[in-house]
Amino acid sequence: MAITPNVGGLDKTLRIIAGIALIAFAVLASVDNVWKIVAGLVGAVMLITAMVGFCPLNSLLGINTRRHEA
Known part of the structure; x- marks a missing residue:
């Protein structure tokens, strides 16, 4: 089963940007540890999906923001 990239461009x-901001929030904010963990995990997932170019949630929803090459 091949993974078709579905994250691109903007x-x-x-x-x-959002991943870095959430991880920074998790490290620097003075909030409950639960919110730090949630922000850190969401930020990490956002960075991973950006780097890999594939988002499982986009796939489930049928969203593809990557331009198709001709």
Whole structure:
């Protein structure tokens, strides 16, 4: 089973920015540890999906933000 990339362009850039921001929040914010863990995990998932170029949730919802090459 091949994984078809479905994250591209602006989506990838926004995921990287949001992922870094969430991880920074998890490290620097003075909130409950639960929120730090949640923010850190969500941030890490966003960075991973941006780097890999595939998002399982996008796939389930039928969303593809990557341009198709001709």
